Amino acid sequence: MNLTELLLLAWESISSSKMRSLLTMLGIIIGVASVIIMVSISSGTEASIEEQITGLGSNLVYVTTSFSRGGAREGMGMPSGGLVYEDAFAIAEEVNGVAAVVVEQSSSETVKAGNVILEGVTILGTTADFPSVRDMEIDEGRYFNQREVDRTQKVVVLGSALAEELFGDADPIGQTVTVDTTKLTVIGVFAERGMVSGVDFDSQLYIPISVVFQKFTPSQFARFIGDRVRVIYVEIESPEVMESVIQQISFLLAKRHDVSLEEADFNVTTQQDIIQTQEATTAAFRNLLAWVAGVSLIVGGIGIMNIMLVSVTERTREIGIRQSVGATPDDIRWQFLTEAVLLSLGGGFIGVLAGVSGSWIFGYVSDMRTVIVFSSILLAFTSAAVVGIFFGFYPANKAAQLDPIEALRHE
Amino acid sequence: MMGQQPIIQTIDVRKIYGMGEISVAALDGVSIIIEGGEFVAIMGPSGSGKSTLMNILGCLDRPTDGRYILDSLDVSEMDRVQLAHIRNNRIGFIFQSYNLLSRTSALKNVMVPLLYSRNNKRSAEERAVVAREVLEAVGLGNRLNHQPQELSGGEQQRVAIARALVNNPLLILADEPTGNLDTRSGDEIMELLHELHQNGRTIVMVTHDPEIAAHTQRTIHLRDGQIERVVQNGSGPTAKENQGVRHESH
Ligand SMILES: Nc1ncnc2c1ncn2[C@@H]1O[C@H](COP(=O)(O)OP(=O)(O)O)[C@@H](O)[C@H]1O
Ligand SMILES: [Mg+2]
Numbered sequence: 001m002n003l004t005e006l007l008l009l010a011w012e013s014i015s016s017s018k019m020r021s022l023l024t025m026l027g028i029i030i031g032v033a034s035v036i037i038m039v040s041i042s043s044g045t046e047a048s049i050e051e052q053i054t055g056l057g058s059n060l061v062y063v064t065t066s067f068s069r070g071g072a073r074e075g076m077g078m079p080s081g082g083l084v085y086e087d088a089f090a091i092a093e094e095v096n097g098v099a100a101v102v103v104e105q106s107s108s109e110t111v112k113a114g115n116v117i118l119e120g121v122t123i124l125g126t127t128a129d130f131p132s133v134r135d136m137e138i139d140e141g142r143y144f145n146q147r148e149v150d151r152t153q154k155v156v157v158l159g160s161a162l163a164e165e166l167f168g169d170a171d172p173i174g175q176t177v178t179v180d181t182t183k184l185t186v187i188g189v190f191a192e193r194g195m196v197s198g199v200d201f202d203s204q205l206y207i208p209i210s211v212v213f214q215k216f217t218p219s220q221f222a223r224f225i226g227d228r229v230r231v232i233y234v235e236i237e238s239p240e241v242m243e244s245v246i247q248q249i250s251f252l253l254a255k256r257h258d259v260s261l262e263e264a265d266f267n268v269t270t271q272q273d274i275i276q277t278q279e280a281t282t283a284a285f286r287n288l289l290a291w292v293a294g295v296s297l298i299v300g301g302i303g304i305m306n307i308m309l310v311s312v313t314e315r316t317r318e319i320g321i322r323q324s325v326g327a328t329p330d331d332i333r334w335q336f337l338t339e340a341v342l343l344s345l346g347g348g349f350i351g352v353l354a355g356v357s358g359s360w361i362f363g364y365v366s367d368m369r370t371v372i373v374f375s376s377i378l379l380a381f382t383s384a385a386v387v388g389i390f391f392g393f394y395p396a397n398k399a400a401q402l403d404p405i406e407a408l409r410h411e
Numbered sequence: 412m413m414g415q416q417p418i419i420q421t422i423d424v425r426k427i428y429g430m431g432e433i434s435v436a437a438l439d440g441v442s443i444i445i446e447g448g449e450f451v452a453i454m455g456p457s458g459s460g461k462s463t464l465m466n467i468l469g470c471l472d473r474p475t476d477g478r479y480i481l482d483s484l485d486v487s488e489m490d491r492v493q494l495a496h497i498r499n500n501r502i503g504f505i506f507q508s509y510n511l512l513s514r515t516s517a518l519k520n521v522m523v524p525l526l527y528s529r530n531n532k533r534s535a536e537e538r539a540v541v542a543r544e545v546l547e548a549v550g551l552g553n554r555l556n557h558q559p560q561e562l563s564g565g566e567q568q569r570v571a572i573a574r575a576l577v578n579n580p581l582l583i584l585a586d587e588p589t590g591n592l593d594t595r596s597g598d599e600i601m602e603l604l605h606e607l608h609q610n611g612r613t614i615v616m617v618t619h620d621p622e623i624a625a626h627t628q629r630t631i632h633l634r635d636g637q638i639e640r641v642v643q644n645g646s647g648p649t650a651k652e653n654q655g656v657r658h659e660s661h
Contacts, residue, residue: 001526001527005526008535009526016514317510318513320510321510321511321512321523322523322527323495324469324471324504324510325498325499325504325523325524326498326499326524326527326528326578327527328491328492328495328496328527329491329492329495330492331495331527404471404472405466405471405472408471408506408510
């Protein structure tokens with residue numbers, strides 16, 4: 001028999017029992033579809049992480065407080081270490097290769113404007129360089145300057161969404177916003193920015209960090225150790241000075257906090273570190289998904305083998321009849337193998353359709369992004385074929401080895 | 412035809428089922444000779460080894476012992492693949508229970524042996540043409556696309572005969588071809604077989620019906636796996652006298 005005859009024979013058998021064929025293919029369909037969907041989810045995640053990271057601004061060094069370690073101040077009954085406002089000025093003045101330093105301290109407060117009241121709004125206290133370091137653009141008005149920060153001026157810049165919520169279509173510039181009990185004057189509105197690293201920049205309110213210290217996070221220790229800050233962003237002049245800047249900051253802060261480098265109460269990280277961590281996470285995620293998908297393909301293959309075995313038993317008489325009119329063991333073997341491969345490929349094809357549309361629908365209804373990767377389609381389809389050959393071989397061999405007389409006698 | 416090599420020659424053929432104490436000799440030393448163009452009936456009580464003999468003659472089974480020479484070829488030495496080829500192009504087998512592929516049209520059923528043919532490769536269209544011709548010859552030209560379950564027993568058996576004929580075999584074997592049929596359909600099938608014989612086919616047939624057997628040239632009676640006696644029936648053109656069977660005694 002040639003290939004056309006084999007394919008025709010297999011097709012006749014497959015189409016003569018459609019339900020059984022569909023059930024046989026089900027495992028492969030699920031396997032292939034899950035490979036494609038899972039790869040598309042992890043690629044989507046990767047793509048949005050990459051986008052976020054580039055959105056963070058370039059050449060940034062993050063200095064954050066590390067609470068896990070003790071410091072010299074602990075013994076004095078003060079909070080155990082951490083960054084303070086003055087550290088930022090020290091970095092700006094003493095570290096070479098620094099382009100700008102921005103400090104952030106946040107608080108969550110109730111915000112009022114006219115008769116609109118919003119609760120739990122994030123108040124971000126920053127310094128003058130914030131817009132340039134974090135790539136934020138002013139849409140209306142202006143950002144506050146360092147003089148206003150130093151003088152604890154009660155001014156505020158609004159995120160675009162927040163401005164809309166508080167003032168609607170009216171011009172917010174010059175209006176008053178009450179945060180907790182503090183009245184602030186609106187001097188600017190940011191352009192839309194969206195979510196970056198899980199933070200919605202458009203729904204925040206930006207004020208001089210000195211106001212936050214004074215009104216929202218006052219500390220009884222501020223007088224001794226200075227005002228605490230959550231994070232200090234350091235923009236460097238060029239990527240080449242990265243190593244040196246990190247080292248200088250580490251030594252400087254260790255000296256200022258009176259700790260050794262080993263028990264430092266702060267962390268210095270770069271964007272590169274964050275990218276690497278996130279890439280490692282997505283890689284682990286992707287590997288896990290690949291395993292799950294691979295296992296489901298194998299389960300699908302076992303399903304094919306199972307039903308093909310049942311099919312060989314069911315069709316023993318047919319095999320006997322074919323043998324009696326001259327089918328050789330090879331003829332029978334190829335017939336069943338072709339059927340198994342055709343079923344796998346059919347399942348693979350339906351699986352690709354299901355996977356592609358499934359990825360698309362998933363991306364559409366959930367807020368996760370999906371990116372359909374062509375190579376995953378190819379991979380899933382090829383594996384389906386391989387699985388079909390592999391798991392079709394045993395039943396086909398079993399059929400080929402049947403004795404004609406016994407097969408004919410089978411009811 | 413006569414004086415040439417016989418079509419079938421078995422020499423002391425045995426078929427033993429099982430092993431040791433519980434072994435059964437379904438055939439216990441059967442030697443027969445059948446010439447080309449003969450129509451031979453095989454009779455015997457149930458369990459006497461008729462089907463076992465037919466299966467061996469049809470190359471569906473191999474003897475445990477002894478030799479079977481089919482048209483000068485020693486098939487008792489052949490492997491499964493060679494036997495499949497022999498079944499395909501030398502033998503047409505007709506079963507009591509028709510053995511047609513279910514849910515498959517008469518035409519497709521008759522085309523099956525052509526699909527497995529090695530020495531005569533035909534395209535699907537050519538196969539359909541040949542199968543159609545044979546079905547028309549057995550009077551089923553108007554039933555080509557009927558599936559077995561849509562045909563009467565007699566019609567199904569005629570499809571089976573068409574399938575047996577489609578590769579133009581040397582030998583036609585029929586194991587109780589009328590066993591499942593009513594008298595009228597049975598008679599029609601017998602008519603068809605006689606017609607084939609008239610056209611020069613060599614036919615070996617198992618039957619329970621003495622009247623049917625009487626219309627063949629010779630009847631070989633089996634009992635307990637051995638040839639009990641051979642009867643010349645005298646009707647139709649006789650084969651060479653006393654040729655074909657040696658009475659073996661054990
Ligand atoms: N596959 C088998 N295994 C064991 N014994 C068998 C088998 N086939 C046939 N026999 C035995 O061989 C003997 C002859 O059987 P068979 O040729 O079918 O008889 P018949 O066709 O004359 O009725 C019987 O005793 C039967 O039980
Ligand atoms: Mg029998």
